[in-house]
Amino acid sequence: MAEALKIGIIGAGRIGKIHAENIARFIPQAKLEGIADIRLSPEQESWAKGLGARIISKDPGDLFKDSSIEAVIICSSTDTHADMTIAAARSGKQIFCEKPVDLSVPKVKEALAAVQKAGVKLQIGFNRRFDHNFARIRRYTLAGEIGEVQIVKITSRDPEPPPPAYVAVSGGIFIDMMIHDFDMARFQAGSAVTEVYAAGAVLVDPEIGKAGDVDTALVTLKFENGAIGVIDNSRKAVYGYDQRVEVFGSKGAAAAENDVPNTVRLSNAQGVSAEKPLYFFLERYKQAFIDEMIAFIDAVSSNTATAVSGEDGLEDMYAALAAGKSLKEKRPVSIAEIKQAW
Amino acid sequence: MAEALKIGIIGAGRIGKIHAENIARFIPQAKLEGIADIRLSPEQESWAKGLGARIISKDPGDLFKDSSIEAVIICSSTDTHADMTIAAARSGKQIFCEKPVDLSVPKVKEALAAVQKAGVKLQIGFNRRFDHNFARIRRYTLAGEIGEVQIVKITSRDPEPPPPAYVAVSGGIFIDMMIHDFDMARFQAGSAVTEVYAAGAVLVDPEIGKAGDVDTALVTLKFENGAIGVIDNSRKAVYGYDQRVEVFGSKGAAAAENDVPNTVRLSNAQGVSAEKPLYFFLERYKQAFIDEMIAFIDAVSSNTATAVSGEDGLEDMYAALAAGKSLKEKRPVSIAEIKQAW
C-alpha cells in the first residue's frame, strides 16, 4: 500500500471540520498533518490536537511552507479561496478547494492559471457528484442504460432560507445555491451548457427581494449535445431538503428520490405517512463529503485527472452568471455571451 | 364470434347485482337472460328490467326450466347454494356459485356429485385469484421467476368487523373470512395444504368472543410441495382493507402492495403522507369480479376446466375446518385428519 497522503486543512469552520474529521476517521490513505485558521480559537486548537494534527496555526503559510505536506484543502472564507489556491499552487501543493473559487471570473482565471503553471492538481468541492443516488444515475448513463440523454431535471430546494444579511453578500441564488445544480446538470448531461433562461420570483421572504435577490427560481438549460434541462430552486421547502435528479433519454430514464431517515410507513385512520427527507446537506451529503475526498486523494496518488476540475468550477460560474443576466434582462442568455464579456 | 352465453342469475342481493351489472356492461360474450330472487322487491324488479332481463321471477326454477338459459350464477344466501347447485346441475346448466358451496362437508360433496353426474361445469367465486396483483404474482411463479415456492405470506384484514349477530351464524372467521386466503394460499403455492396450525385471539370486539369466535387469527400452513405459509386476519384494520400477498422462492420473491385511490404524496412540515388503501372488497376487487366471470364464460365456451373448481372449494373448506379445530384443540391439525372425519 502507498503511503498516506499528507494533508493540511485551511479553515476550521463547519466544512473544514467535516473534511478534517472525515480524513481522520474514514480515510486511512490520507493523514491529517496540519490545520490552519486565521481566527483559530482555543476550542478549535484543542479539537485539532484531538485529531492528531502536527501543525496547528493561525497562518496558512505554515502549511504551505511545510515540505512534508503534499496537499491542502481550502475551506476558508470564499473571498480567500483564490489567493489560497494561488499560494498553494506556488508552494507545489495538490489542491482541493471548496466552491466557488471566487465570485469574480478574472480572479478564478488567475487562480486556475497559477494551478496550471505549477502543474498541481485542483479539485473543486462539488460534492453532490459523489452522492450515492446521483452518482448511480450517472453510472446508468455511462453504462448506456439511458441511451442518448434528452432531458435533465433537477429539483433542489432548501429547508430554510439563509438570513437576508447573508443573501446580500452571497452573490445571489444562482451563484450561492443553484451553482451546485448547474454542476449537477453538466455532470448528468455529460455536456456543456450553451444557453440558459431564468424565471425567478420572491415568494418566500420579501426581505430577500429587498436584498436584490429572488428566492424561487426555475432555469431552462440547453446543452451542447442537444439535450435540454431544467433546474428549480426554492429557498424554503417546509418538508425539508428536496434533492432529486431525473435523467431522461432515448433508452430509458433514471430518477432519484430523496433520502429518508427511515423506511417506516405508519398507516392509520388518517392515511399512510412517512418521515420527511433528511434535514439538510450535512445529513444528506454526509457520505458524499467523504467520497469526494477519497476521489481527490486517488487522483493525486494515481496522478490522474481530478473528478471536478477548476474548469468545471469556471463553467458552473458562467452558467450562474448567465442565469442572473437572463433573469435581469428577461431573455435567454448564451454562455458564449458571458465568456466574451470576460 | 361465438354467440353470447345466455345467463340467469339467482339472487339479487349485493353480489348478485354486481355480477348482473358486470355482465350487462362489460361482458359482451354473455347475455343476461333472467334474474330470480325469492324475495324480489319492486325495486329489484325495476332494476332487473333496466338491465334487459327477459325472465324476472321469484322462483329460481323459472331459470332452470328455461331451455335457452345456458348458465346460472348462484348468489342466493349461503344455505341455499348447495340445493341451487344441485337443481342447476340437474337441469343441465353450467354453474358459477358464490363461495362457500355449503358450511357442511357432506352437503358440499352431494352438490359436487350432482355436478359431476350432470357433466356440467362449476366455478366457485374465489374472485381474488383474478385480482390484477395476485394474478401477476402467480404468473411470475408460473414463468419460473420465483423458482421453487418456499414461503407464502398472506395479509388479509378487513376495515370493519361484521355485526356480532352475523358472526354468530357466519361459521366463524376461518370459514367466513380466511377461506378466501386459504384459497389464495393454495393458488399461490400451486400445491395442496397438508396441515395447519391456528393461533387466534379476541382483540377487536369482546362481543365476537362471546359469539364463540376470534377476530384476530394467524394460521401456519404446510403444503404438499414442501413450502410453508402463513395467513394473518384481523376483523378491523383502522387504515382500511389490507390485502397483500408475498411469494418467496429459490429464485426470487414477488410481493403485492395494496391498491390505492390515487398516487399522490403530500409533503409538509409533518412528513410525507398518502391515502389509505381502497376501502373494501367492492372497490379493491371490482375488476376481479368481472375477470372471474369472463374466465367462467371462457371455460364454458371453450369447454375447458374452470379456474376454480368445486374441489377447490372443498379443499379450502377442509383447511378452514382444520384451522378451527387447531384453534380449539391448540395443536396442528392435518387435512388428512379432517378428510377422514368426513
Next chain:
Amino acid sequence: MAEALKIGIIGAGRIGKIHAENIARFIPQAKLEGIADIRLSPEQESWAKGLGARIISKDPGDLFKDSSIEAVIICSSTDTHADMTIAAARSGKQIFCEKPVDLSVPKVKEALAAVQKAGVKLQIGFNRRFDHNFARIRRYTLAGEIGEVQIVKITSRDPEPPPPAYVAVSGGIFIDMMIHDFDMARFQAGSAVTEVYAAGAVLVDPEIGKAGDVDTALVTLKFENGAIGVIDNSRKAVYGYDQRVEVFGSKGAAAAENDVPNTVRLSNAQGVSAEKPLYFFLERYKQAFIDEMIAFIDAVSSNTATAVSGEDGLEDMYAALAAGKSLKEKRPVSIAEIKQAW
C-alpha cells in the same frame, strides 16, 4: 331523481365510441339518444344499435333537429369542431366539445360567441383535470394544504410518436400535445399564464424535424399569481406514458406518480423490478373520460358553470401559440402579445 339527460354524439371514431359507451354503461343520469357520423360504416351502425341509440345517421343535423336531444358531444374531426359547436348552439343544445375547438383563434372566438349568444353551456374535453391523481392534488391545494402555489411541474411524455404525416397537420407539439399540459398548469396554479419560454429539440425522430416540428420540448411558465412552472414533453418515452404533476407551495408539496397495472414488485438476484406505467391515455385516463362527462351532465342538470369552459380552451390555445412563437423567435413571449395579435 331527475330524468336522464338525452344526449347525441357526433363522431363515432375512437373518442366518440369511448364517450358513447361510457354513457351507456356508467352514467345512468344520461341517455344516449343518437349517434351521427358523416362517414358512418355498417360496423359503426351496428355498434350504435347495440348501444340503443334511437337516431343513427350520417347527418349531424339529424341530432340538432331532434327536439328531445338536450346535449351533444362533439367528437368529429378537429376541423369541424367549431362549425358543429356553432350549429349545436344555434339549435339550443348543451355542448361538450373535444379539444381543441379549432386551430384558428378567430374561429374559436366565433364558436364561443355563438355559444354565448345561445346561452347554452360548453365544456371542453380537457379530461385530465378529472384524473384521480391530478384532481387530488388540486383538492389539496383548494383545501389549503399546499399554501400559496409557488412552482408547478408537469411531466408529460408519450410512449410513441405519431406518424410524421400526422405531425405535419397536427398544429405542432404545443397545440397537439402540450395543450393538455397548459390546461393542467393553469388548473393546478389556479391562475392564468402570463408568459412562456420554450426550448425544443428534435431528438426522437428526424422526420418530425423535417415536418417542421420538435419532438422534445420544455416550456417555462409564469402565472398571474406570481407562481412559476415548467412542462416537459417528449414524443417517446420507451417505458410508456409518463404523466406526473407536482405542485409546490408555501405549506407543502403534492406530487402524483404514474398509475401502474399492478403493485407487484419482483425481487431477484438482478434487483427489484416493477411494471411500466399504464400504456397510454385510453388506459391511464379511462375513469377521467367518465368523470368529465358526469361533470358535464351535472353542470347541465344543476345549471352551473362547466368545469372547463370555452374560455379555458382559448387560454390554453394562447399559451400553445405563445410557446410556438417563443421556440421560433428564441425569446420569452407574453400571452398579452398573442392576444393582441388576434
Next chain:
Amino acid sequence: MAEALKIGIIGAGRIGKIHAENIARFIPQAKLEGIADIRLSPEQESWAKGLGARIISKDPGDLFKDSSIEAVIICSSTDTHADMTIAAARSGKQIFCEKPVDLSVPKVKEALAAVQKAGVKLQIGFNRRFDHNFARIRRYTLAGEIGEVQIVKITSRDPEPPPPAYVAVSGGIFIDMMIHDFDMARFQAGSAVTEVYAAGAVLVDPEIGKAGDVDTALVTLKFENGAIGVIDNSRKAVYGYDQRVEVFGSKGAAAAENDVPNTVRLSNAQGVSAEKPLYFFLERYKQAFIDEMIAFIDAVSSNTATAVSGEDGLEDMYAALAAGKSLKEKRPVSIAEIKQAW
C-alpha cells in the same frame, strides 16, 4: 462533560473489530484502552496499535486486571462468552456481551448470577433494536400511534447460507439466526413470549438437512399481552438481506421496508427497476452497531438499566429452545415448559 468510559475489547475478530473501530471513530464518550485476543495475530496487533490501544494482549485477564478499564466488550467465540462474562463480573467491569451468552441455559444462568452478584451492568448485543427502522416502529408504539399491539410480523432472511460445517455447531437456525428475531418480536410486542409453534423445512441446501437443521422456518408466537406474531427465516434470499418488521394494532400499523444502497429507479422498455437491499448485516446494521454501544455507555454513565438485559438474552434463548422442541415434536410448546425443564 463526563470523562470518556475506558473500554477493553475481548476478541479481535469481525465483530470485535467493528466495535473497536466504532469506539475509536464515533464515540468520543468512550476510550479504547485495551484489546485482547487469545489468538492475536501480528496484523491484529498492528491494527490495535493503530487504534491507540494501550493494552494489547493474548490474555483477556490483562484487561480484567487493569484497574483503569471500566467496561469490557466480549466478542470472543460463543463458547467463551459465559466464562468471560463471569470473569469480567468478578473483576467489577461493566459488560457488553455479544449474543448468545451461551448455548446452555445453566451456563447462562451462572453468568447472569455472577453479574448480579457483582452488581455490574450487562448488555447483550441484540443490535437490531437500535436499527433506525425498527427503533422508529417501537417509538410509534410507545407514543400510542399503534394502539394496543395485536400482530407482530417479522421477515428475516439471509442472502447466503453459512457453510454446513458451521451449521452443525451453530445450535441450529433458531439459536443461531432466529434468536435475533425472537428478541425483536419481544421488543416490538413489548411483552414476553408465552408459546411458540415452529414449522420448518430444508429447501435451500440438503446439506443443512444432513447437519440436522432446517434452512427455512416459520414460527408462530403468542405473547403475554394477548398479541400474536410470526417470524419467517430463510437462509438464502437471492435478492439479499431481507429484514422487515410490521406491527399492527388497534389504532394503526407501522411497517419498515428494507434499506437500499440508493433511491434510483431506472425505467426502460422492460419495466421499472431498483437495486437490491443492502447486502448483509454489516451494511444494514452499520449504524445500529454504533448506537447499541452508545446506549451501553449511556447506561453505564448514567447508572440506568441497559437496553438489552441478560434476562432478555435468556428469554430469547427460551423462545429459541421452545421453537426447536416444537419443530421436533410437531406441537406448540410453551415457554413455561422450557423454563421448567431447566
